[in-house]
Structure formats: structure tokens, C-alpha cells
Amino acid sequence: MDMIEVYDLTKHYGGFKAVDNVSFNVKEGEIFGFLGPNGAGKTTTIKAILHLVNISSGEIKINGLDVKKNEKEVKRNIGYLPENVAFYDNLTALQNLYFYADIKNASRAECMSLLEEFRLKDSAYRRVGKFSKGMIQRLGMIQAILGEPRLLILDEPTAGLDPRGVVLIRKKIQELNRRGVTIFLSSHILSEVQEICDRVGIINRGVLIAQDTVQNLSKKLDIKPKISIELEKISDQILDAIKKVEGVEGIDVLENTVDVICSSGVKAKVVVAIENAGGKIINLRTREPSLEEVFMKYTEEGVEGA
Amino acid sequence: MTKVVLSIAKKEFLDNIRNYWILGFSLLFLVITLLGSYFGSILVGWQDLEGTIETIENTVVRFFIPIIGLMLGYASIVGEIERGSMSSLLSLPVTRDEVILGKFLGLGSVICSTILIGFGIAGIVIAANVPSPNYGAYLIFIGTSMLLGLGFLSISMLLSSIFKSRAAAMGGAIFTWVFFSIIWTFLIVGIAFYLMSDGSKPNMDLFYSIQLINPITAHSLIENTNIPHNVVVSYEHATLSLLLWTIVPLLTATWIFRRKEI
Incomplete structure (x- = not known):
């Protein structure tokens, strides 16, 4: 069963083709790495999957449903960490999370336990405007996994984190995956993808160069x-x-x-x-x-x- | 549907009520209204509620209420897109229509509470100092002032959905304010002179009918008892104008936001 299906996705911005005829699939229960340098079209593809941008052509399905036609239903099962995640600066970490929890219909109690797990408990009542980049990124991860979604879409989840934060996020991703959560993550770091992913899609200049298992990828590289x-x-x-x-x-x-x-x-x-x-x-x-x-x-x- | 909209509205309210500008405006309304009443008629002491309304109509209402509406709304959509929080908001199980509606309700409550606190406290103080205060007229004044604020909020949310950057939306908001509160007067005077240029008496009915178009002057038509009302120029039509300014830009904003790239 495929969790994400992308067929012939193309996205133009004016004359610029950000994503060019890309097709791939993410299987239920796997960790799929979307690998490519900055500006390769990773974020655009993710935004297309979430229907944040209007696609020029192609078809996208999540859990078998057309994203555009079943927006609300599809999004009920998704947790998303955007690239450069941002919050409402005037609100505290907890107020921000309560807002997401309410809309996701998740329990408010989950917010505090996740803040603790991500080492943000001491900052729960502080305004997010005063947070560092790494703290925002961890809060972003909490926001994504709130409500136990079946699919996590993480755009550069370890960006802006110190080594300890990177380990924390990685462990969490693997733990959630063991519990059956499908994970789609983008990265521009090869070793990151090699370490935690089952399969990988490689994109460069809007074109998908390969879709392969990480095992094959490593064998093929043979560097x-x-x-x-x-x-x-x-x-x-x-x-x-x-x-x-x-x-x-x-x-x-x-x-x-x-x-x-x-x-x-x-x-x-x-x-x-x-x-x-x-x-x-x-x-x-x-x-x-x-x-x-x-x-x-x-x-x-x-x-x-x- | 309703729960999600209310969550968004609540968040917007909390996020903006902490804005010092908003507190400042509340205080400003209070002070100007009290001063307007106290000094409005220096010979007789405190001025009645009705007299006070006319004094503050040309200060607080004409200039500041539109500013609050525009200030609260111009960044509501494009600002959140620019900062990046719109991506995560729209990945939640919400529709874009719900986001717009929730934001309008939340920001609208900020405007309404500002007006209610500012004018409300002032009204109570004035009522305690004058004989037989006319509460009815004052309550209508508070109500229509809220409607005026909501109209400008609606316009600014439309600007926020059209423009691609926060700075551009701010420019649009400033122009909107300058147009409706300053340029409009020149325009109207110009039209009046043109109509009189052939030596005829100006058609005042036409003049006041045009004033119905501008939400600020429409509001004045409701509050200013000196203006002759007729079939076209009526309280109902002025109120209708304010309602249309609240609803039409908001619906247009929704239509544009549905197609917006985040």
C-alpha cells in the first residue's frame, strides 16, 4: 500500500520549472528520504503534496485519496514540519501548541509531555519570539507529531540544530517509524539519509534522477x-x-x-x-x-x- | 467547522490583544472622548452624549477607527505567509475559508473590544455627569463605529490576500486610509464645484448620495443629524453601505486566498 503517490508532477513559477515531471511513491510504514541540494525542488514538491501551491500538472494521492478533492480528510492524517518553521511570536510555546492541538483535535496534555521530551519544558511559558533557532525547530517537530498522525512530512528536520538536537530528532523519527508512522523527509545531507532511511528519491534541478533503496544507493556509490x-x-x-x-x-x-x-x-x-x-x-x-x-x-x- | 474557526479566532485575538498599539488606541479613544465631552462645550461644562458624538466623529471615528482596522488586517494573511507560519497552519485539517473567517472574527473582536472599552468607559463617565443622557443614540454610535472598523478590517484583509509582500500590503493600507479620509474630501469638493460651474445650485441630494459610497462618510451620515435624509440618503442605506464594505471585501479575500500560493 502506498502512503504517497506522485504522478508526473510539474510545477512552473512563471517561466521557471521548479519541478519537472516527477513521479515517485512512498510506501506505508517506511522512511523515505528526499535527497537533493538546496533549490532542487524538494520544498516545492512537498508544498504540492500538501496542496500549498497549485500544481501545473500531475496527480498526487495520499492514502489513496486525491489531495485537492479531500483536503480536510487527507490533512487529518498528516503532520508537517515546514522548512523554516515559524510560530506566533506573541504567544508562549504552550499557547502555540494548544492552538495546533485544538485544531488537530489532539489532547492538550500531550503538549506538555512532548515539550518535556524535546527539552523545552522550562520554556513552556515563554514567548516564542524569544526562542533560538534550534528551539523553534524542536517546537516545530512537536507541532508536527502532535495528535499522532500516520504520515509525517519533514522538510529538512535537522536544519539549525546542534548535534544533540540532531540525535534527538533522529531517535524520535526512528521511534515513531517503529510504531508504524510513515515518514517522508527531505535532506541535502547524504549521510543523514543513508543512516535512517529505507528508500531514497534523488532530485536535482527539478528532475528526479533516481528512486532506490538506500542499500542499493550505497552499493552503487561504492565510494x-x-x-x-x-x-x-x-x-x-x-x-x-x-x-x-x-x-x-x-x-x-x-x-x-x-x-x-x-x-x-x-x-x-x-x-x-x-x-x-x-x-x-x-x-x-x-x-x-x-x-x-x-x-x-x-x-x-x-x-x-x- | 465552528470549532476550528473559533480556535483560529481565539488565537488571533490573543496574539493581537498583546499588541501595545491596541492598548494605546483604547486609551486614546477614552481620553479623546472624555476631553471631547468636557471641553466640547466649555461654557456649560460636560457635554451631553449626543453632542459628544458629533465632536468625536471627526477625530476618533474619521481618522483612528479606519487606522485600527487597516493596521490589524494588512499583515493578517501575507504576513503569516512571509513569516512561514501559514504553511504549518494550512497543513492542519482546516480549509482556507475557515482560516479567513477565523482571522476576521478574531481581529474583529479586537476592534470591537477596543471601541467598547474606549467609548464605553467614556460613555459611563459622561452619563454620570450630565442630566438625562441619551443612551440609545450613544449605543447606536458604538455599534456603527464597530461596523466601520470591521469594514476597514475587511478591506485590509483583502489587501493582505492580494499583495505578495507585507511591505506592499502596508503601502496599500496607507493609500486606502489616505484615499478615504483625505483625498475623498478633495474629490467631493471638486465634484461640487464642477456641478456648480454652470451657475446652477448644486444638487445636494446627489452630493450626499455619493457620500454613501465612502464608509467613513456613510458613518457620518448616520451620526450627523444636520444632514437632510431622503429616499436615497437614509440611515438604512448608510448602514447597508457599512455592511457591504464589511462583507464584499472579505468574500473577495476568501476567493483570492483559495488560489494563493504559500
């Missing part, structure tokens, strides 16, 4: 992760130790930094080997394939699996 390790001092002894680690496919040295090509499971062993050889790590970064590399892979080989 070995590279870790960059900055050391206090490099010695031959350390380099030999790294080379001896099973799974390391090559190293590259530039001044005090060693780039190690290896599968991600080997990362920890490399670190241990360096330390055993007496090296001192100053900084460690994991380099992942860029979206451009993803697009190249998919466009080179044609649109498969779509």
Missing part, C-alpha cells in the same frame, strides 16, 4: 570512505602501523595529515593502531561522497531502479 587524521607528529613507525591494519586500502600523507582509505568499520582499528605506535591524534574527520558525486554516478549510468 570508499576516507578518514583524514591530523597528527601531532608523523613517523614511519606510525605509517607502517596504519598500513598493517586489515582493511586499509591506501594512505596519503600531506604534512601532518594522513588520509586513510578504508571501509568505515576499520576506522576504530586505525585509531587504535596509531595510538599503539605512539602517535597523538589532534583531529579526525570522515570524508563522505558529495551529492555531486551521487548525481554523477546516477546520471552516468542512466536512471535505473526508478
Whole structure:
């Protein structure tokens, strides 16, 4: 059963084609990642699904119903976190949530427990106008999941969050998914999609390049992760130790930094080997394939699996 | 349907009643009305309610009530689109018609409470100081003033649904105010001079009929007892004009908002 069906969706803004003949489906119970750089047409597609913009052509169904014809009924089952979510600044966090809860027919008690869960309890009675970007984003997430919707549409859910906030939101998404909630999320970060999604749609310049499982996506990319390790001092002894680690496919040295090509499971062993050889790590970064590399892979080989 | 509309109305009321401008206007109405009554007829002391109405008609009503209506409404739609809260609001199980209606009711209650508090308290103070106050005329005055405010709220919500930015809608609201409260007078005087240019006596009936079109002057026609009323110029028609100004722009705003891209 498909939760979202999009057929031949096209949206023009004047002469500009923001979304060009896009078709995809989101299955009930899955986490679907909508991946693309900023300005690729992700938000426009989401707005079309929610009937916030008038589509130029195409058809959209949610839970089997035409969105335009059954607006109210369809929206009863949806929670939506918009990109750059905003609230009513003069009202407190709780007053804002009560407003959403009332319209969604959700219980007001749920508001307070969610504020607590998202570490906003202390700010429940503060005016939202004084909130930081990260707090607004977390409040936005609460607003979306209020009333236990069956489908969550999240536009860049981790934007503006600190690492702790990112983990919080991710865990919540996975927890809700285990409870059967279908999740459609957009992102411009490949690793984010790879980590939590079941399937992915990749969009660039308004065109859907691919629709694939994340497993296939990773296989197709087959770009070995590279870790960059900055050391206090490099010695031959350390380099030999790294080379001896099973799974390391090559190293590259530039001044005090060693780039190690290896599968991600080997990362920890490399670190241990360096330390055993007496090296001192100053900084460690994991380099992942860029979206451009993803697009190249998919466009080179044609649109498969779509 | 009703529950959702009331939720939106309540939210709008709460969100705007905390606006210091609104409190300021309430106070301003109170003070001007009291001063108008006290100094309106300095020789005899406190002026009666009816006399007070005529004094404040040309200050509070003519200038400030339209400003409140326009101020509350011009950003009500485009402002919320620009800030981003409209997206989440419209993702809830609401129709766009319900959003407009709820906003109108909520903002309308802000206007009505401002007028009620300002004029109401002033009315009580005046009534306590004059012999045999005419409550009826004063209540009608409060009622029609609310209607005038709602008319301008309706116009500003229409502007808010037409314009693509908050700043442009504000410009539209300012122009609307300047047109109805200042340019209109020049226009009317111009027409009067034109009609008199062939040496004939001006047709006053026509003159007052035109005044029915402008909600501000229509309101004056109801309150000003010196204006001759006839078949065309009547209390009923002036009230009808105010009602139409409340309903027609609002319906047009709904029609436009249904097609609006968020």
C-alpha cells in the first residue's frame, strides 16, 4: 500500500520549472528520504503534496485519496514540519501548541509531555519570539507529531540544530517509524539519509534522477570512505602501523595529515593502531561522497531502479 | 467547522490583544472622548452624549477607527505567509475559508473590544455627569463605529490576500486610509464645484448620495443629524453601505486566498 503517490508532477513559477515531471511513491510504514541540494525542488514538491501551491500538472494521492478533492480528510492524517518553521511570536510555546492541538483535535496534555521530551519544558511559558533557532525547530517537530498522525512530512528536520538536537530528532523519527508512522523527509545531507532511511528519491534541478533503496544507493556509490587524521607528529613507525591494519586500502600523507582509505568499520582499528605506535591524534574527520558525486554516478549510468 | 474557526479566532485575538498599539488606541479613544465631552462645550461644562458624538466623529471615528482596522488586517494573511507560519497552519485539517473567517472574527473582536472599552468607559463617565443622557443614540454610535472598523478590517484583509509582500500590503493600507479620509474630501469638493460651474445650485441630494459610497462618510451620515435624509440618503442605506464594505471585501479575500500560493 502506498502512503504517497506522485504522478508526473510539474510545477512552473512563471517561466521557471521548479519541478519537472516527477513521479515517485512512498510506501506505508517506511522512511523515505528526499535527497537533493538546496533549490532542487524538494520544498516545492512537498508544498504540492500538501496542496500549498497549485500544481501545473500531475496527480498526487495520499492514502489513496486525491489531495485537492479531500483536503480536510487527507490533512487529518498528516503532520508537517515546514522548512523554516515559524510560530506566533506573541504567544508562549504552550499557547502555540494548544492552538495546533485544538485544531488537530489532539489532547492538550500531550503538549506538555512532548515539550518535556524535546527539552523545552522550562520554556513552556515563554514567548516564542524569544526562542533560538534550534528551539523553534524542536517546537516545530512537536507541532508536527502532535495528535499522532500516520504520515509525517519533514522538510529538512535537522536544519539549525546542534548535534544533540540532531540525535534527538533522529531517535524520535526512528521511534515513531517503529510504531508504524510513515515518514517522508527531505535532506541535502547524504549521510543523514543513508543512516535512517529505507528508500531514497534523488532530485536535482527539478528532475528526479533516481528512486532506490538506500542499500542499493550505497552499493552503487561504492565510494570508499576516507578518514583524514591530523597528527601531532608523523613517523614511519606510525605509517607502517596504519598500513598493517586489515582493511586499509591506501594512505596519503600531506604534512601532518594522513588520509586513510578504508571501509568505515576499520576506522576504530586505525585509531587504535596509531595510538599503539605512539602517535597523538589532534583531529579526525570522515570524508563522505558529495551529492555531486551521487548525481554523477546516477546520471552516468542512466536512471535505473526508478 | 465552528470549532476550528473559533480556535483560529481565539488565537488571533490573543496574539493581537498583546499588541501595545491596541492598548494605546483604547486609551486614546477614552481620553479623546472624555476631553471631547468636557471641553466640547466649555461654557456649560460636560457635554451631553449626543453632542459628544458629533465632536468625536471627526477625530476618533474619521481618522483612528479606519487606522485600527487597516493596521490589524494588512499583515493578517501575507504576513503569516512571509513569516512561514501559514504553511504549518494550512497543513492542519482546516480549509482556507475557515482560516479567513477565523482571522476576521478574531481581529474583529479586537476592534470591537477596543471601541467598547474606549467609548464605553467614556460613555459611563459622561452619563454620570450630565442630566438625562441619551443612551440609545450613544449605543447606536458604538455599534456603527464597530461596523466601520470591521469594514476597514475587511478591506485590509483583502489587501493582505492580494499583495505578495507585507511591505506592499502596508503601502496599500496607507493609500486606502489616505484615499478615504483625505483625498475623498478633495474629490467631493471638486465634484461640487464642477456641478456648480454652470451657475446652477448644486444638487445636494446627489452630493450626499455619493457620500454613501465612502464608509467613513456613510458613518457620518448616520451620526450627523444636520444632514437632510431622503429616499436615497437614509440611515438604512448608510448602514447597508457599512455592511457591504464589511462583507464584499472579505468574500473577495476568501476567493483570492483559495488560489494563493504559500
